[in-house]
Amino acid sequence: MIKICSIVVVLLITLGCDIKTVKPENTQITAAAITPVNNNNFDTSYKTIHVLVALCDNKYQGIVPVPAAIGNGQDPNSNLYWGCVFGIRSYFKNSASWTLLKRYSIDSIKMERLIFKNKKQNYYLVADAYNGKYIKQCTVEFLQSCSGQAKDTLHINNKTIGINGNATLVAYIGHDGLMDFTLNQNFTNTDNIKREAIILACISKRYFAPHLAATKANPLVWSTGLMSPEAYTLHDALESYINNASAENIRSSAAKAYSKYQKCSVKAARNLLVTGF
Numbered sequence: 001m002i003k004i005c006s007i008v009v010v011l012l013i014t015l016g017c018d019i020k021t022v023k024p025e026n027t028q029i030t031a032a033a034i035t036p037v038n039n040n041n042f043d044t045s046y047k048t049i050h051v052l053v054a055l056c057d058n059k060y061q062g063i064v065p066v067p068a069a070i071g072n073g074q075d076p077n078s079n080l081y082w083g084c085v086f087g088i089r090s091y092f093k094n095s096a097s098w099t100l101l102k103r104y105s106i107d108s109i110k111m112e113r114l115i116f117k118n119k120k121q122n123y124y125l126v127a128d129a130y131n132g133k134y135i136k137q138c139t140v141e142f143l144q145s146c147s148g149q150a151k152d153t154l155h156i157n158n159k160t161i162g163i164n165g166n167a168t169l170v171a172y173i174g175h176d177g178l179m180d181f182t183l184n185q186n187f188t189n190t191d192n193i194k195r196e197a198i199i200l201a202c203i204s205k206r207y208f209a210p211h212l213a214a215t216k217a218n219p220l221v222w223s224t225g226l227m228s229p230e231a232y233t234l235h236d237a238l239e240s241y242i243n244n245a246s247a248e249n250i251r252s253s254a255a256k257a258y259s260k261y262q263k264c265s266v267k268a269a270r271n272l273l274v275t276g277f
Contacts, residue, residue, distance in 0.1 A: 042153045042162040049125045049238060050167035052142045053088055054174030055111070056080040057132025062180040073132015076112045081174055081229065082129045086261070088173060089127070091231035092116055097239060098125060101156055109134045115156050121242045124156065126163050135177040140185060142172040147215035148191040169196040169241065170217070173229050176201035178208060189216040196220050198237060198254075200229035205274060213277065220247050221254045225272050232257045233273070251275040 057073025058065045065071060070080040077083040083090060089112075092098050098116040105112055109131050116125040130138035144150035144165070151165035164170070179202070197217040199208050204222040212219060221237050236257035240250040255269035262269070 040151060040162075040166065042160045042166055044162075046122045046124060046159060046161050048161050048163055048167040049123060049169045049171065049241075050145060050163045051088060051125065051127040051171040051173060051234070052130065052138050052145075053081050053127060054130050054135040054138040054172075054177065055082055055132040056175065057135070060133040061135055061175045061177065063175050073135075074111070076129045079129070079132075081231075082112070086230040086232060088231045088234070089114055089129070091235060092125065092127070095235060097235075109137060115154070117157075118242060123242050124161050125238070126154070126161075126167070135175060136181055136183075138174070139172065139177050140183060142170060143183070143185070143187045143211050143215060145170045146195055146197050146212060146217035147187045147189045148193055148195075149187065165191075165193075165195070167195070169198065169220070169238075171198040171200070171234060172204075172208075173200050173231075173234065176204055176207050178211075179203070183211060187211050187214045189214065192216075194218055196241070198222070198234060200227065200233055202226045202229075209277065218247070219277065220250050220275055221273055222275075223272055224274055227258075227272055228262060230261065232261050247275045 055073040055076060056063070056066060056071050056079055058068065058071035060073055066080060069078050070084055072078065079087060081087050093100050097119055099119060100114060100116055102115040103112065110128050111131050112129040114127045118125070141150060145167065148165040152163050153160050153166060154163055195217045197212060197219050199219065199222040202223065203225060205224055208222065220241065233254045237250050237254040240253040251273060255266060255273045258273060259266045259269040
């Protein structure tokens, strides 16, 4: 197991975590949570960004351990990548660009789902917090979504929107589990649709490239080295994406955000965060 990744530059995240609890609505692991589903009946006038987050987990992931309070992969509320100040839930909840519409639990694997609506564009953002123990499943479902093998929908505001492979952009956030395990699944594209992808994880270009190439997804932002996969990088990349910016401009937005919060040079951030194969 490779004891590197994600936490090299992130202990500043301990500055704030949301400790509110969410009562689980369903603690059973459903078939839909582990089997690809195909549902194409949704409102195409609204686009969706689907973000899959593998919660940081000291026990079940090959990472340099972080403080126990933020490294419990079974507790989204205090988790480094979710409930902490720069976690997906906290950062997007406080964003001036997004409105949180709904927050709920799904099961013991997908521990929480958030649905946001952009305030200016016809975009929804759906973010799922995966129990850190199931990082492999999170990785598989990300790649299945990129390939069109897994498609689903959900209902919000009297609308049916597309998620997983029905989203226009799919993102993975968390530890690069491909450093620790191998995948034997075939992620060949099934519908000839080329989706966009963002992968914020350590050395994600190297480890994800063989699988992502099969999906035909276009990597808008991924990394060449060790990184902190915090929400500001994704947030600013999406600000450019929803305004139809070029891949290079999306990458630049991500790099500028990373430079600002990690206090590194823009040049270093641009060397770390790249676009395309």
